[in-house]
Amino acid sequence: MAPASVNVARLIYLLVCEGAGVAIAMSTRGSPVEISTTSGLVGGLVTGGFFIWIESLIKGFSLRGFSTATFGLLVGVFCAWLLTRVGISNLVTLALRDRITTTETGADLAATVSLTLELMLYASLGFIGAVLALRSSRDDFAFILPYVRFRQDSSSGQPVVMDAEAVMDGRVPAVMRAGFLRGRLIVPRFVLDEIQVLGNSPSPAVRQRAERGLASLEAMRAAKDLQMSIEDAAGVADDDASGGRLLQVAQLLGARLMSGDETLCKVARLRGIDVLNLNDLLDALRPVVAVGEKIRLALVRGGKDEHQGVGYLADGTMIVVNHAAGRIGSRQDVVVISTLQTSGGVMVFAELDGA
Numbered sequence: 001m002a003p004a005s006v007n008v009a010r011l012i013y014l015l016v017c018e019g020a021g022v023a024i025a026m027s028t029r030g031s032p033v034e035i036s037t038t039s040g041l042v043g044g045l046v047t048g049g050f051f052i053w054i055e056s057l058i059k060g061f062s063l064r065g066f067s068t069a070t071f072g073l074l075v076g077v078f079c080a081w082l083l084t085r086v087g088i089s090n091l092v093t094l095a096l097r098d099r100i101t102t103t104e105t106g107a108d109l110a111a112t113v114s115l116t117l118e119l120m121l122y123a124s125l126g127f128i129g130a131v132l133a134l135r136s137s138r139d140d141f142a143f144i145l146p147y148v149r150f151r152q153d154s155s156s157g158q159p160v161v162m163d164a165e166a167v168m169d170g171r172v173p174a175v176m177r178a179g180f181l182r183g184r185l186i187v188p189r190f191v192l193d194e195i196q197v198l199g200n201s202p203s204p205a206v207r208q209r210a211e212r213g214l215a216s217l218e219a220m221r222a223a224k225d226l227q228m229s230i231e232d233a234a235g236v237a238d239d240d241a242s243g244g245r246l247l248q249v250a251q252l253l254g255a256r257l258m259s260g261d262e263t264l265c266k267v268a269r270l271r272g273i274d275v276l277n278l279n280d281l282l283d284a285l286r287p288v289v290a291v292g293e294k295i296r297l298a299l300v301r302g303g304k305d306e307h308q309g310v311g312y313l314a315d316g317t318m319i320v321v322n323h324a325a326g327r328i329g330s331r332q333d334v335v336v337i338s339t340l341q342t343s344g345g346v347m348v349f350a351e352l353d354g355a
Contacts, residue, residue: 010052010055013048013051013052014044014045014048014049014052016048017044017045017047017048018041018044018045018048019044020044021039021040021041021042021043021044021045021047022037022040022041022044023040024040024043025037025039025040025041026040065134068133068134069130069133069134070130071133072129072130072131072132072133072134073126073129073130073133074129075129075133076125076126076127076128076129076130077122077125077126077129079125079129080118080121080122080124080125080126081122083121083125084118084121084122158182158183158254158255158256158274159183159184159185159186159253159254159255159256160181160183160184160185160186160255160256160257160258160276161186161187161188161246161249161250161253161255161256161257161258162185162186162187162191162258162259163191163242163243163246163257163258163259163260163261163264164191164194164195164198164213164242165259165260165261166258166259166260166278167187167191167195167213167216167217168195168198168209168210168212168213168216169260169278170212170213170216171278172185172216172220172258172278173216173219173220173223173226175278175281176226177225177226181276183227183255183256184227184228184229185220185226185227185228185229186228186229186231186249186253186255187217187228187229187230187231188230188231188232188245188246188249189230189231189232190242190245191242191246192217192230194242195210195213195214195217196210196214198210198213199211199214217230243261243263243264243267246259246264247264247267247268247271247273250268250273251271251273256273256274256275256276257273257274257275257276258275258276258277258278259275259276259277260277260278260279262277265277282315285315286315286317286346287313287315287317289313289317289319289336289339289346289348290336291336291337291338291339292335292336293335293336294333294334294335294336294353295313295319295333295334295335295336295350296331296332296333297311297313297319297321297331297332297333297334297350298311298312298330298331299311299321299324299327299328299329299330299331299332300312300328300329301328302325302328303320303321303325304320306325307322307323307324307325308320308321308322308323308324308325309321309324309325309327309328311334317346317347317348318347318348319334319336319348319349319350320347320348320349320350321334321349321350321351321352322337322349322350322351322352323351323352324352327352332352332353333352333353333354334350334351334352334353335350335351335352335353336348336349336350337349337350337351
């Protein structure tokens, strides 16, 4: 059933058609071909009903589909116009030159055939262009501007350009599936080449991270719930450094940059590019430990002093518990007494609850 707003629009359209029919009928009074008011009303009703019937047939045709079909139609008509510039009329004239020279109506015949062929060409290529555009997906519908299919829209979100560090991090798929991040993931071809070079590194740790990055890329491309593509960086200067090319790609696409490189993130922010840093996300998600808070903690080892025991929160925050050396290997209730910010994070000091 159509929404009430659509039915109201249909009713208003019918009334407009009825009014137009009456106006046309009244304008013919006194003329040789006079149309009665009843005929005008019936004509307006039939015209309005016909177009409402057409509208009901295309109720599943969205505005995006209409714009896509219109663009395909324009492309087809443009191709037909290019072909007509070749001179179809001249070709027809050459083909009918014998009849033109022997028949008085030869010139009219050539003009009629030429016009018919041109109309058929315009209609055929326009139809083919519209159908091809409708059959194409948004990823395929990108032959006017580079990367046009990656531009931000309301349904998929702003695209995200990933550098090698973000790819090798391995946490991106989980963040996407959790719903905290939306948009198409884009990996430029030169980033893939960079990971491939790291995969041949003599360092086992570097090779392992590169292999993890390649495995993560393969998994993301195979996942049906993620949008990820590897694209050539067309229009980007090849003589620029990797970081500079990433910034150019992000600006070209109007995309966000995902990177773990602090320097690159700072430069990107200065150039007005939105930055996604997974390290910042991790820091933001760390639980805030306040003085006086009670925590249930597993003591796993001794501290720097003999009387201390050490435990860790789920995010890796270390908690040093005074006078807990004898409780190592057990879970204890502790009370936070102070915190210390270090280069490696926050260090928390606590006492046994009730001590």
